Amino acid sequence: MMGLTPRQMDALRFIAGFQQAKGHSPCLREIAVGMGCSPKSKGRTWETVRGLQERGAIRVLTGRTRAIEVLVPVAIPRAPDGAPLRVVSMGGQR
Known part of the structure; x- marks a missing residue:
């Protein structure tokens, strides 16, 4: 695997956290919203x-x-109760 950009790493963390929390993968709209972007x-x-x-x-x-x-x-960010966090801040450019 090649190195990931900060935006890609944020998306990967979001996808993995969403899967752990919900039991299925997010759709594109959910990924966009979870990364702080417009659903559009x-x-x-x-x-x-x-x-x-x-x-x-x-x-x-x-x-x-x-x-x-x-x-x-x-590594998936976690809340104090251990639940995976699904909203991540953008580490790179917007």
Whole structure:
């Protein structure tokens, strides 16, 4: 796996945390909102997800909704009660 940009790392943490909290993968809209972007910025969010896939961090399963497989271990921010946090701050540019 190549190094990830701060934006990609934030997206990866969000996806992994969402999966742990909800039991399924987030949709593009949920990823965008979870990263502090407009729900309408699905195009930019898809670019980030595609970049994660190209760098070997995730696999998007075609033909299925909410089908993202995280392929690398990732530290997930947690609340004081141990629950995964699903909203992450953007570490890089907006």
